[in-house]
Amino acid sequence: MIGYSVGIDVGATSIKMALFDSDLQLVSRNDENIFSDKYQLPEGFVSVVGDAVVNMLDKKGLPLVDLSGIGIGLPGCVDSINGTVRDLSNLPDWPETNIKEQMENRLDVPTFIDNDVNIMTIGELVHGAGKGCVNAVCCTLGTGVGGGLVIGGKLYRGTNLCAGEIGHISLFPEDEGCNCGNKGCLENYVGNSAIVERTKKMLKENNLDSAILSELIQNDTGLLTPKIIYEAAVRGDELSSFIWKQTGYYIGMAFANIVNILNPEKIIIGGGVAQAGKILFDSIIETVNSRAIPIATRDLQIVPAQLGEDAGVYGAATYSVRKNFHEER
Amino acid sequence: MIGYSVGIDVGATSIKMALFDSDLQLVSRNDENIFSDKYQLPEGFVSVVGDAVVNMLDKKGLPLVDLSGIGIGLPGCVDSINGTVRDLSNLPDWPETNIKEQMENRLDVPTFIDNDVNIMTIGELVHGAGKGCVNAVCCTLGTGVGGGLVIGGKLYRGTNLCAGEIGHISLFPEDEGCNCGNKGCLENYVGNSAIVERTKKMLKENNLDSAILSELIQNDTGLLTPKIIYEAAVRGDELSSFIWKQTGYYIGMAFANIVNILNPEKIIIGGGVAQAGKILFDSIIETVNSRAIPIATRDLQIVPAQLGEDAGVYGAATYSVRKNFHEER
Numbered sequence: 001m002i003g004y005s006v007g008i009d010v011g012a013t014s015i016k017m018a019l020f021d022s023d024l025q026l027v028s029r030n031d032e033n034i035f036s037d038k039y040q041l042p043e044g045f046v047s048v049v050g051d052a053v054v055n056m057l058d059k060k061g062l063p064l065v066d067l068s069g070i071g072i073g074l075p076g077c078v079d080s081i082n083g084t085v086r087d088l089s090n091l092p093d094w095p096e097t098n099i100k101e102q103m104e105n106r107l108d109v110p111t112f113i114d115n116d117v118n119i120m121t122i123g124e125l126v127h128g129a130g131k132g133c134v135n136a137v138c139c140t141l142g143t144g145v146g147g148g149l150v151i152g153g154k155l156y157r158g159t160n161l162c163a164g165e166i167g168h169i170s171l172f173p174e175d176e177g178c179n180c181g182n183k184g185c186l187e188n189y190v191g192n193s194a195i196v197e198r199t200k201k202m203l204k205e206n207n208l209d210s211a212i213l214s215e216l217i218q219n220d221t222g223l224l225t226p227k228i229i230y231e232a233a234v235r236g237d238e239l240s241s242f243i244w245k246q247t248g249y250y251i252g253m254a255f256a257n258i259v260n261i262l263n264p265e266k267i268i269i270g271g272g273v274a275q276a277g278k279i280l281f282d283s284i285i286e287t288v289n290s291r292a293i294p295i296a297t298r299d300l301q302i303v304p305a306q307l308g309e310d311a312g313v314y315g316a317a318t319y320s321v322r323k324n325f326h327e328e329r
Numbered sequence: 330m331i332g333y334s335v336g337i338d339v340g341a342t343s344i345k346m347a348l349f350d351s352d353l354q355l356v357s358r359n360d361e362n363i364f365s366d367k368y369q370l371p372e373g374f375v376s377v378v379g380d381a382v383v384n385m386l387d388k389k390g391l392p393l394v395d396l397s398g399i400g401i402g403l404p405g406c407v408d409s410i411n412g413t414v415r416d417l418s419n420l421p422d423w424p425e426t427n428i429k430e431q432m433e434n435r436l437d438v439p440t441f442i443d444n445d446v447n448i449m450t451i452g453e454l455v456h457g458a459g460k461g462c463v464n465a466v467c468c469t470l471g472t473g474v475g476g477g478l479v480i481g482g483k484l485y486r487g488t489n490l491c492a493g494e495i496g497h498i499s500l501f502p503e504d505e506g507c508n509c510g511n512k513g514c515l516e517n518y519v520g521n522s523a524i525v526e527r528t529k530k531m532l533k534e535n536n537l538d539s540a541i542l543s544e545l546i547q548n549d550t551g552l553l554t555p556k557i558i559y560e561a562a563v564r565g566d567e568l569s570s571f572i573w574k575q576t577g578y579y580i581g582m583a584f585a586n587i588v589n590i591l592n593p594e595k596i597i598i599g600g601g602v603a604q605a606g607k608i609l610f611d612s613i614i615e616t617v618n619s620r621a622i623p624i625a626t627r628d629l630q631i632v633p634a635q636l637g638e639d640a641g642v643y644g645a646a647t648y649s650v651r652k653n654f655h656e657e658r
Binding site: 160165261263290 | 406463464480481483485486488489490491494495498500502510511582585586587589594620621622625628629
């Protein structure tokens with residue numbers, strides 16, 4: 001019988017944690033602040049996170065034995081089968097570590113780990129915008145561009161557990177190099193810094209009206225962020241609107257390729273850049289509809305993620321107790 | 330219990346047909362010539378193909394009741410769930426027709442149909458280059474570029490049964506339009522006619538030595554075919570070698586995107602253009618290895634199809650009796 005579960009989301013600056021009941025309803029959140037950059041070494045992480053799990057249960061009067069699973073989402077290379085992590089983007093000092101094993105030694109509760117995008121995908125699939133989907137693609141737009149694939153109602157991780165590298169679809173294969181080794185990758189056009197750099201360049205070229213944006217940043221391009229460019233677009237700034245339409249155009253070109261290959265029923269978009277809302281989504285949808293083969297877009301929906309910053313804890317807890325999301329070998 | 334099965338491959342000019350035993354070993358082939366362009370209407374097709382199936386069984390002294398399934402691969406839009414076909418590339422006069430139903434009415438044997446690329450994919454997966462694969466991509470290079478996806482050991486058809494449209498991955502999204510509605514699609518660079526047209530253009534530009542090719546075609550560019558360009562390349566023709574390397578470069582760019590999305594263990598390449606062998610494959614492999622994310626190419630194999638023109642009959646018979654290849658809704 002499935003009991004309670006805990007979902008843990010290791011983010012860029014802090015660790016989110018929540019307790020879920022056997023119906024995967026959120027029971028409580030960990031209310032202590034756990035900052036992920038405090039843990040220079042995995043042992044510290046396991047110790048503090050382990051204590052926080054026990055405390056969270058204590059407050060509800062629950063013994064550890066009522067816990068069926070712990071799920072953890074981490075940003076980096078995660079081997080979801082063996083339970084090892086390496087090259088974590090926010091914990092660069094960690095050596096390759098078996099976090100699954102260390103957590104299980106600490107608490108004696110089955111623990112499952114995966115990368116944050118796969119965990120977010122499970123969260124949205126079971127609790128959010130992907131409810132009921134059989135074939136779907138989840139995409140996070142932020143510093144980078146990540147992807148999670150749902151095929152036949154299950155997470156598809158690929159042969160080396162690295163499927164879904166949407167950010168490294170090449171849009172312009174003879175354009176500038178990407179740090180992945182390819183050229184002209186999507187991430188280089190629509191990642192946070194790419195959006196800011198394109199805006200800077202266009203401000204310099206001065207071909208479109210940018211009075212509203214210039215006022216918002218007080219003419220200091222160092223203050224440019226996707227958020228402020230979005231605010232300017234909402235207020236009618238011509239240059240900022242163009243930037244978001246162009247961003248949607250680039251994303252749409254990559255999605256058209258994904259749609260032609262995978263023919264999903266839904267593409268779910270989350271992450272900071274996705275907050276640009278209608279102006280971005282309209283451009284993405286228009287581009288996909290004009291470029292993907294018509295039959296593949298007939299039933300396609302391109303929608304925003306619904307769980308926001310909670311996708312991680314929901315996804316991690318769900319992953320830990322739903323065997324259909326585990327990887328078999 | 331599974332008995333005999335028949336695989337039928339409706340090709341551009343003729344219909345291939347073979348009988349398989351319960352171990353899916355080929356027992357006999359239909360030795361009559363059945364030309365697919367003779368059947369202007371589905372009724373004629375069902376009648377003549379039905380007779381041929383009965384004859385093939387008769388010759389082995391087998392009654393119809395020993396037949397567990399009939400599989401048919403057709404080039405065009407096939408609804409593998411309902412059993413309907415439309416827009417068949419070699420039988421343009423057919424209206425939308427339920428071939429599954431008509432065949433089952435004719436012979437009272439469970440009949441399953443799918444498009445030729447999916448059928449070839451099943452053939453290669455079970456009997457050919459894809460044996461034992463869990464996640465693989467099959468690609469046919471010829472007049473067009475087709476794709477079949479194997480995920481978790483099953484055929485993945487997508488939400489509208491149109492997944493795997495590899496030929497319409499956009500390589501140069503601001504280049505010339507494709508008849509699919511997109512721009513710069515792979516098919517426009519590596520389909521038969523694209524290869525011939527590029528060669529014509531390069532012969533005119535006259536930048537590379539093409540003495541061997543020119544002699545082979547007796548200076549008549551109307552005689553250019555991928556086959557003759559391949560022969561010239563094998564004999565050391567500089568221009569022809571360049572054409573094949575460039576073709577491999579284009580294919581490799583599209584495959585790098587597929588590898589980054591799907592992380593398959595194997596890509597299997599069949600069809601006429603794939604006969605260009607080593608010179609083409611070396612260029613494809615080099616391009617994929619330099620462009621796809623390194624972890625995704627670590628175990629990746631890019632190999633030629635093994636069954637050649639028999640992939641269709643093997644795949645169709647297998648499909649008809651192996652339920653794991655059927656589409657569920």
